[in-house]
Amino acid sequence: MTKKTIREYDGPAGGWDSLRSVAKHLMAQDVAVRGARTLLSMNQPDGFDCPGCAWPDRDHASTFEFCENGAKAVAAESTRHRAGPQLFARYTVAQLAGYSDHWLEDQGRLTTPMRYDAASDRYLPVQWDQAFALIARHLNGLDSPDQAIFYTSGRTSNEAAFLYQLFVRAFGTNNFPDCSNMCHEPSGVALKQQIGVGKGTVSLQDFEQADAILIFGQNPGTNHPRMLGELRDAAKRGAAIVSFNPLRERGLERFADPKDKLEMLHSGSTRISSDYFQLKIGGDLAAIKGMIKHVLERDAEALARGDASLLDRDFIAAHTTGFDAFAADVAAEPWPTIVEESGLAEAQLRRAGDIYLQSERVIACWGMGITQHKHSVATIHMIVNLLLLRGNLGRPGAGACPVRGHSNVQGDRTMMIYEKPPQEFLDRLRDVFGFEPPRAEGYDTIGAIEAMGDGRAKVFFGMGGNFATATPDTAATHRALRNCDLTVHVTTKLNRSHLVHGREALILPCLGRTEIDVQAGGPQAVTVEDSMSMVHLSAGINPPAADGLLSEPAIVARLAEAVLGTRNAIRWRWLTEDYDRIRDLIARTFDEFHDFNTRVRVPGGFRLPNTARDRIWVNPAGRAVFNPHPVPTDNPIHRARVRRADMPVFNLSTLRSHDQYNTTVYGLDDRYRGVFGERRVVFAHSDDIAALGLGAGDWVDLESLADDGVRRTARRFMLVAYDIPRGCLAAYYPETNALVPLSSFADEARTPTSKSIPVIATPHQPRPDASAPAPRDIPAALVR
Structure with missing residues (x-):
């Protein structure tokens, strides 16, 4: 069993540690020889598709499309146990x-x-x-x-x-x-309303041509490791990769491709994100609206100077509706509200807006860090609004890219697994x-x-x-x-x-x-x-x-x-x-x-055909729709902080460890975040830990503050100091699923709000009947 330790991890995503992890999991499942042979047959025309994530294969013909978590999935399924x-x-x-x-x-x-x-x-x-x-x-x-x-x-x-x-x-x-109800339902709902098709519009080939790739609410190093190969190639040719994530995630910082012999030989790595914006949990809509506000302000200045518009006015006129009302809504949104709710400075948002303006072809990617909030549908609308401004839909190197989870979650919905x-x-x-x-x-x-x-x-x-x-x-x-x-x-x-x-x-x-x-x-x-x-x-x-x-x-x-x-x-x-x-x-x-x-x-x-990629808009408007939305200022976290003004109220996001895929836990380590042998941890800013009168390594109980008044608790979590905005916490699921109210879900899509849970943290108090030691391997949820 891995010794329980918390230590900083300074290596890149991928690399030798990734190969060592695969070897460890193959040995643990007693499939070292057969498992390696199985891995070599993955993603080939005469082999089998990876049973892990839904990230596509390059022409489905690679001799060895390495992916650490795909290898763990194969080892787990090929086990001799x-x-x-x-x-x-x-x-x-x-x-x-x-x-x-x-x-x-x-x-x-x-x-x-x-x-x-x-x-x-x-x-x-x-x-x-x-x-x-x-x-x-x-x-x-x-x-x-x-x-x-x-x-x-x-x-x-x-x-x-x-x-x-x-x-x-x-x-x-x-x-x-189905599992879509719990993950990307807002993507399907929002995209169907706005562009007429509930799927992404890009292909892998578009990543070869994009000038900028925007990544919202996603941690590809753990959840979609094969995506890092595309990001690495884009970074090497000079594309801007702009990441918006509350946590510093190693896979969005540096990556060493295990298939690159030279990079592996010299223990090198490639920088992934050109810019990394650590916004508040749930602050994406405000951040994107801030980028849009900057773009529209710069466009107005260009027109006032007599210069050409910075927007794709021809595209907007021929293919969209609602632009004027949308632009008026953006103009009316105050910068202080955008800054407060995003957690980013105005200068940072203008920097992100400038990257968008300087890029001819832009792809926007997002994951469950976007879809599991009260305002998820509105946030995705705002992402598409940003793309529409400069015609970044329906042309090479540009488009919308919701990155789904399990290997056939999109196919199940295509087959009409749908209520x-x-x-x-x-x-x-x-x-x-x-x-x-x-x-x-x-x-x-x-x-x-x-x-x-x-x-x-x-x-x-x-x-x-x-x-x-x-x-x-x-x-x-x-x-x-x-x-x-x-x-x-x-x-x-x-x-x-x-x-x-x-x-x-x-x-x-x-x-x-x-x-x-x-x-x-x-x-x-x-x-x-x-x-x-x-x-x-x-x-x-x-x-x-x-x-x-x-x-x-x-x-x-x-x-x-x-x-x-x-x-x-x-x-x-x-x-x-x-x-x-x-x-x-x-x-x-x-x-x-x-x-x-x-x-x-x-x-x-x-x-499969994609009408939006062909600029055919199969929705009631017959056009792509600009959808205005105010920056949310009355979500569960806002209300909870008003009700409990007597103590710090945090916004908690659930997430996966690196040794995990969805609910399947392959091991007890989270290498990139420096956690080994323990799952009941809660990541917090060091100043927030100190403000609680506690220290890193202390144990706390978490209680969610739901609008329905029901008391929900999750007990005994170790505080881990981490690079995360103040007022925000993160912890693994399923250990913290107990804190998510059944009554709290995304507007229009009913996806649980597992990425924004108002909670308070108090020192752990053992229950009076907890004198006997817990048996080995008993889940910590039962340790009293």
């Missing part, structure tokens, strides 16, 4: 629930379907047919199909997602909460498959938790993911899941959600992305869609972790047969004998997937 029936015979569910999330997943790959037995508080083996019969009995016994919830993870392939939504809609509901399906899509389902799909909107993630909590929903089915740990308001979510009659999870490994179960529960183990999927028609490949709308094949190369594992498409097909019987004419299991048959149905359902099987077999796959 097994979590078979013997594990569940040894531990009750109550005992398993006492172990950490890292320990649970570290037990290895699940091998056998398991059914919860309340009498013994254990999971016991169950046959596949019995498991499907149990699910069918519960689903068919509901008063309404809308009493069932069908969750989807972003790792689900296009083929599995399409079959899944087809089955669920044939069953009769649109209850499709609000368009009516024209439902019409197409009816015409192609001969049944009338449900028309009413379903539950999103927050709505699903509320429905399970109050009894409106009685069955929860999770296609991958770790719902109990990924969601906000941990206590409320756990109560909701435990209130279900049945919970079912399709998964590769044991996680917390399997231990927060309904009155009856099933764990259904499935094949991983790295494994050979043999069906009646032979070995199969699935497809995924990356963040830049490229669709490509992925075929596993490892033998299955256990005999009898089913693929996700096979699980959906057998479930559909068990539940629907002869209620429709779809030949579910026949479709999964050859996944080309599923892709043929996708092509019949979605026009943009025409000739799917032919086009996807071209090395690198194909790119």
